[in-house]
Amino acid sequence: MNAPVSFRGAAPVGHMAELGxxxxxxxxxxxxxSDGPDSQTQVWNDFATALxxxxxxxxxxxxxxxxxxxxxxxxxxxxRHNVSCNCxxxxxSCFANFIGYASEGAREDAMLIAINIVRPDIAGxxxxxxxxxxxxxxxxxxxxxxxxxxxxxxxTTYH
Numbered sequence: 001m002n003a004p005v006s007f008r009g010a011a012p013v014g015h016m017a018e019l020g021x022x023x024x025x026x027x028x029x030x031x032x033x034s035d036g037p038d039s040q041t042q043v044w045n046d047f048a049t050a051l052x053x054x055x056x057x058x059x060x061x062x063x064x065x066x067x068x069x070x071x072x073x074x075x076x077x078x079x080r081h082n083v084s085c086n087c088x089x090x091x092x093s094c095f096a097n098f099i100g101y102a103s104e105g106a107r108e109d110a111m112l113i114a115i116n117i118v119r120p121d122i123a124g125x126x127x128x129x130x131x132x133x134x135x136x137x138x139x140x141x142x143x144x145x146x147x148x149x150x151x152x153x154x155x156t157t158y159h
Contacts, residue, residue, distance in 0.1 A: 009079035009091035016086050021141035022103050022134055023096035029137075030095055031083045033067050039083065050140040062132035069129070073122040102127055103134025 016024050029046075032039040043063070047056035070078055078091045088096070098113040107127055114123035114130070 007079060009076070010081065010089045012081075012087040013090050013093050014088040016088060019088065019096060020100070021144075022137045023100045025137040025140065026096045026099035026134070027088060027092045028083070029063065030067070030078070030092065031080050033063070034080055035083055046140075047136070050143055051136060055136075059132060059136040062129045062136075066126060066129040066133060069122055069126055070117060073118045075117065075119070078117070099130050099134045099137070102130035103138050105131070107131075 016027065019027070029043055032043050044056070044060055047059050047063075050056070051059060078095060079089055080092060081087050081089050094113060094116065098110055098117065101107075101110040101113065110127045110130060111123055114126045117123075118126055
């Protein structure tokens, strides 16, 4: 007999606008990856465009393995909201914080969260993959900030 799936993980706990770029990116890419092949192509295109094809491919492999480990060895399936939803679900918040800690090099904090997501024997591997993915999200955010600062500002003239 299969255990019932808990939908508590989908309970809204916040909004995307409240998150930093790493955490928001982690949720967005988790949603896209889980949405199927067309959305997975979008993930690859984003990584390749922002990081270049070689580094983008490495990050994609880390992210793909991270998602696969969560699916294969997760304590239960991670509940997600729709790609366009502005809400953040409880599981998504947990995942975002996990990636955020990993991107900051806070391995112990990331490990504590990882143990809640997957079996303890898989958690260390998950943290390593989360570091690769989180560092890439940081780089993508910094690059986006630099590009935004380089854009010429439009001045409105009133007559």
